[in-house]
Amino acid sequence: MDTLVYAPSASLDDKYLVEGNQVFITGVQALVRLPLLRREVDAKNGLNTAGFISGYRGSPLGTYDKLLWHERQRLADHHIIFQPGVNEELAATAVWGSQQAGLFPGARHDGVFGIWYGKGPGVDRSGDAFKHATMFGTARHGGVLAFAGDDHACKSSTLPNQSDFAFMDAEIPVLSPADIAELIEFAMMGFDLSRFAGLWVGIKAISDTMDASATVRIDVDRYNNSIVPKGVADPAGGRNGRLHLTPPQQEEMHRHFRLPAAMAFARANRFDRVVRDSTRPRFGIAASGKGYLHVRQALRDLGIHEGYAAALGIRVYKVGLVWPLEEEGARAFADGLETVLVVEERRDVIEHQLRAAAYGLADGRRPRILGKRDASGAPLISDVMDIDTAQVARAILRTIPDDWKTDEIRAAEARLNKAAEAVAASIAQVRTRIILRM
Numbered sequence: 001m002d003t004l005v006y007a008p009s010a011s012l013d014d015k016y017l018v019e020g021n022q023v024f025i026t027g028v029q030a031l032v033r034l035p036l037l038r039r040e041v042d043a044k045n046g047l048n049t050a051g052f053i054s055g056y057r058g059s060p061l062g063t064y065d066k067l068l069w070h071e072r073q074r075l076a077d078h079h080i081i082f083q084p085g086v087n088e089e090l091a092a093t094a095v096w097g098s099q100q101a102g103l104f105p106g107a108r109h110d111g112v113f114g115i116w117y118g119k120g121p122g123v124d125r126s127g128d129a130f131k132h133a134t135m136f137g138t139a140r141h142g143g144v145l146a147f148a149g150d151d152h153a154c155k156s157s158t159l160p161n162q163s164d165f166a167f168m169d170a171e172i173p174v175l176s177p178a179d180i181a182e183l184i185e186f187a188m189m190g191f192d193l194s195r196f197a198g199l200w201v202g203i204k205a206i207s208d209t210m211d212a213s214a215t216v217r218i219d220v221d222r223y224n225n226s227i228v229p230k231g232v233a234d235p236a237g238g239r240n241g242r243l244h245l246t247p248p249q250q251e252e253m254h255r256h257f258r259l260p261a262a263m264a265f266a267r268a269n270r271f272d273r274v275v276r277d278s279t280r281p282r283f284g285i286a287a288s289g290k291g292y293l294h295v296r297q298a299l300r301d302l303g304i305h306e307g308y309a310a311a312l313g314i315r316v317y318k319v320g321l322v323w324p325l326e327e328e329g330a331r332a333f334a335d336g337l338e339t340v341l342v343v344e345e346r347r348d349v350i351e352h353q354l355r356a357a358a359y360g361l362a363d364g365r366r367p368r369i370l371g372k373r374d375a376s377g378a379p380l381i382s383d384v385m386d387i388d389t390a391q392v393a394r395a396i397l398r399t400i401p402d403d404w405k406t407d408e409i410r411a412a413e414a415r416l417n418k419a420a421e422a423v424a425a426s427i428a429q430v431r432t433r434i435i436l437r438m
Contacts, residue, residue: 016074022217027060027180027210031117031147032067033218034187038113039078041188041224047141050109051080052098054091058119059156060210061149079109088122089129092146096133099142099241111141113191117205119149120161130170134200135250137241137258143194145187146172147205152345152386155207160385162346164323167202171254173262174202174323174349175271176289180214186320188223189269196228197261198239199254204322208290208386229268232261263326271320272329276306282313283400284333284367287343288322288350291387295343298393303408312404325353327360334358335365341399342371345386370399390416 011017015025016033019040025033035051042049053075057065068075068082075082085091095114101107118126123146130146138144148163167174175190177183183205190201235257245253266272287295295316299309309316317333319325322344334340334354342351351371358366374380380395381387397405397413405413 016071018218020219022215024213024215025180026213027183027205028064028067030180030184030216031061031064031115031187031205032071034184035075035080035113035115036078037184037188037218037220037223038191039080040220042110042113042141044220044224047110049079049141050112051075051078051115052095052112053080053082053115053117054085054094055115055117055147056085056088056091056119056122058122058149060151060207061117061119061147061205062156064117087125088118089126091118092116092126092129092133095144096129096136099133099137099139099144100243102139102142103241103243111139111143111195113142114138114144115147116144117147117149120151120157120163123148123161123163123166127166127170130167130172130200134170134172135247135254136245137198137239137250137253138194138200140195140238140240143191144200145190145194146200146202148202149210150204150206152206152208154385160346163202163204164349165347168323168349170200171259172200172202173197173259173266173321174204175320176204176322177209177320178289178292178318180209180212181216182320183209184216184218185223186271189226189271192226193262193265193269195240196265197258198241199258199262201262204289206290226265227268229261229264232264233257234261259324263321263324266321266326267329272326273318273320274315274333275318276309276314276316278310278313278315280313281315281336282338284315284317284337284340285343285396286317286319286330286333286340286350286354288319289345291343291345291392292318294387294389294392295396297389298396301389301393302396302412303406312400319350322349323353325350325357327357330354330357331361334367334369335361337367339399340367340369341381341395342369343381343387343392343395344371347383348372374398390419394420 015023015029065084095116098112098114101112150161150163151157154160175186177186194201239257355369372383
């Protein structure tokens with residue numbers, strides 16, 4: 001009992017108040033703390049900003065508006081307004097309007113940062129509003145984040161959700177955080193990205209993150225260190241939103257200036273980075289979001305610790321900006337490898353982009369890239385529902401060279417195969433019982 005920490009001053013409000021220390025917080029609570037942090041960082045930088053939040057509830061963001069209502073006075077004290085939408089596209093249109101506040105006389109703030117939220121189907125139905133809003137652009141001291149509540153495992157949906165492609169269709173960059181701490185980090189840098197590049201930024205908020213809880217260190221200085229890249233092409237009048245641009249001018253601005261600026265920002269701030277490397281790399285693993293956590297655990301379960309991985313020649317690349325893939329970093333990761341395994345949930349977003357980026361490498365330097373299928377064309381990483389650590393471990397075992405497999409690795413392989421056979425047998429029994437009852 002002497003090892004227990006007694007903190008009589010602790011309160012349930014700590015998750016919204018504590019700075020410079022650790023707090024226990026859920027994924028949805030982190031999204032409530034986010035605009036408070038944004039306002040605090042802006043004030044520290046001499047900016048008088050306000051915030052506007054709108055969206056429509058739906059699991060895994062089903063309780064977000066409830067928590068926002070509960071904290072409405074705290075938010076109001078920081079000049080943050082929450083107004084839920086009648087539906088998702090009206091909410092998106094309202095957030096779009098927040099980026100125009102400084103374009104007319106009488107503005108009371110330097111800028112308004114916006115947050116849109118919605119379940120995956122809400123992302124689908126908001127496509128037209130998203131396209132118009134991001135083509136118009138964001139304010140220099142505003143910025144917009146769009147949180148997509150994706151239900152990969154179909155726990156509370158009629159169909160599994162994957163919002164990446166809807167964001168891609170609207171030409172909105174997509175960030176995929178791996179856990180709650182990274183959710184806050186990516187969101188804070190996402191605002192800076194949105195302001196710098198002048199476009200909306202999408203963030204995947206999957207159920208595994210939103211429904212989870214974690215102890216996270218909240219430190220304003222940690223979220224106030226985004227790097228502004230130099231030498232990025234800037235059109236006359238800048239990249240941020242302004243009135244009276246024609247549709248062709250908006251499209252040219254978005255494709256030729258804003259999206260390249262987004263990739264430059266991602267490169268400077270290392271959204272994508274090599275997290276494990278070797279002096280003689282041969283085999284690469286590229287992973288994003290929850291898939292990256294599965295990769296870490298799978299290597300651990302297989303007995304491939306960091307030192308052994310380096311000796312074998314394994315290089316691991318963590319992708320934070322899943323679209324558009326930052327090509328310079330992607331090519332540097334893939335250059336000279338023999339094989340790359342791409343680990344991502346549901347349909348491939350990174351795999352085909354990485355293959356296109358690697359095409360620019362010199363002959364003899366391009367790796368074979370595997371992901372949803374192996375070298376023979378057989379299924380490898382599932383594109384149906386979500387994935388788990390065991391599936392990722394089996395995929396690694398199927399793609400690494402046989403001479404890498406120690407007795408420990410082969411023993412782990414046997415355990416995985418036995419477990420998979422047991423699961424398959426159990427499913428077959430259940431199906432048989434269902435058929436017999438029909």
